[in-house]
Amino acid sequence: MTGKESVTNKPTGQTLGEYLANVRTSKQLSLREVEEAAGGIVSNAYLSQLEHGRINKPSPNILHSLAQVYGVPYETLMEKAGYIAAATPDQTASRRHGRVATFAKDNLTKEEEEALLEYLAFLRSKKGKRSL
Template sequence: MSLGTKLKDAREHLQLTLRQVEEASGISNAYLSQLENGKILKPSANILYKLSTLYKVNLNSLLAAAGIITTSDKSAELSREDEVLNNIAFYAENLSSDEKSQVLEYIKFLRHKKKKA
C-alpha cells in the first residue's frame, strides 16, 4: 500500500477532514493533500511522526511506506499486526457493551474455526 493511501485511509478512519488535520498538526492542508495523492513521496520523518501520532498508526509503517527505512519481513509483519491491534483498540472506544460482546464472540468464532482447519 502506498504512503498516500495509508495516510488517507487513516485520516478517513478517524473521520477527519484535511483542515482538521491541518489545525491539529500544523501541516498545511495543501501539503497533506499532495501527500495523500502521491505527489510528495518522501516527506520528512518529523511530518510522518506528527501524522502517526495523530492518526494512531505505527510510525515505522509510514517510514517504510515512504522508503525512509527498510523493514525485514518479520518486522513488517509485526508492524501490520500492531496496526491491526491499534485499529481494534481505537474502534473499541466507540462500541456499546453489546457491540463489544458481539466482536468478542466473532473473534472466538474465528479462533475456533482456525483450530479446526
Template sequence: MDRYGHYFKALRESKGLTLREVERQTEVSNAYLSQLESGKVKQPSPNTLYKLAQFYKVSYQMLMEKVGYPVPKGDRPLQEQSVSNVAKNKLGEITNEEEVELLQYLKFIRNRKQ
C-alpha cells in the same frame, strides 16, 4: 511515485475525518495533506511525519521507514558503555593519555569560565 500515499488516506478515512479536520489538529495544511495522500510528495519532513504520527497514533519510526528514511540500526540494546568503548565508537582509537588530557582540559575549560 505513490507508495505510501494511499496509506495516509486510509488512515484518515478509517477515522472518518476530512482533510481540514486533520489540518486543524495537526497544523499540516489540507493542501499538503491532499498531495501527500495522492502520492505527490516524495519525502515529507520528519517534522510533518511526527505530527501525523502523533495524531493518527501510529509509530513515528514506522512512518519514517515507510517514506524511505533510514532508521536507526536495530532496537537491540547497546553494547557495554565503558569509557573506552564509547570513545572508540566515537572518535576512532583514543589513547589513555589522550583521554587524560581531555579530562584535564575539560577541567580547565570549566575553571576558566568563572
C-alpha cells in the same frame, strides 16, 4: 475523541498516500482538522499532495507528526515512505546502533580534560553576567 480504532489496515501494497488517506477517512477527519491536530506542522494543502502521491519522501518529522495524530505506528509510515526497507517484524525497533554512541563518550586526552576543567573553573569564577 473516542478511541475507536477499527482501522483495519494491513501493510499490504498500499502506498504512503493511499494509506494516509485511508486512515484519515476512517477517522472521519478533514484535512484541515488534521492540520490543526498536528499543530500546524502539516498544512492541509500539503496533506492533500501527500495523499495523492505527489510527494515521495516527506521528511520524518512530518511523518512522526501524522503518526501521532492518526495513532498509527511511526515505523509504518517510515517504511512506506521508503526510509527503512522492508522491515521484517523482527527488526522494527532496534536497528543499528553502536556507531552513534561512539563519539558521544569522548576522545579527550587527560591533558585536554585537565585544561578544560581548569578553564571551566575559570569560567565559573567570573560568572557575573546576566545576559540571555
